[in-house]
């Protein structure tokens with residue numbers, strides 16, 4: 254690290270749990286953020302500020318006026334731009350020392366697997382079950398930890414699925430692929446703006462913990478946030494032996 258980096262990251266380096274070594278791990282890490290919207294905005298901003306060396310943003314959407322109420326990575330002037338380009342501009346303005354890859358596409362299974370294989374950690378900041386399941390499959394196949402978040406109305410949830418851990422559940426253990434969950438789109442249901450900030454920032458925190466190797470990750474636990482009462486509930490999540498996605502040989 255050069256002198257500027259030592260200054261930029263000094264408040265992390267001062268933490269005994271992170272220090273120079275942990276900061277070096279962050280600088281060497283690659284975080285893949287699926288979705289550059291309400292969750293992806295705070296998540297990616299904190300990853301960039303923290304000096305995650307390479308961040309890949311994946312989203313096929315463009316910035317719309319209705320996004321700006323909660324998607325804080327974007328600006329009024331960038332309405333109409335691809336979200337990943339707007340996001341890249343925001344992240345590099347905050348920290349020009351990192352690399353930001355902007356993929357304006359709806360990544361299919363092969364692309365997701367390729368991304369997961371190159372990632373240190375994957376953050377699912379998408380807004381639909383099809384993408385969540387595709388991202389989960391890619392992370393299980395690549396053996397890469399997944400930090401999953403979701404928010405609708407006043408409700409948020411997040412968890413970490415880490416296939417490197419013995420007996421750890423995957424996303425599909427919790428929400429089987431053949432169950433029929435309705436996608437509750439923000440466009441029709443509404444979403445309390447600060448809640449995506451809380452959940453997205455918490456996803457960044459879990460991703461940083463995984464990269465540096467500190468604390469107790471949320472693996473095996475699902476955190477539920479009820480925003481009206483601002484009450485967190487933590488429930489245990491077990492591996493489902495009949496899960497079709499993370500079947501282990503033998």
Ligand SMILES: [Zn+2]
Nearest residue numbers: 423426496499
């Ligand atoms: Zn599973």
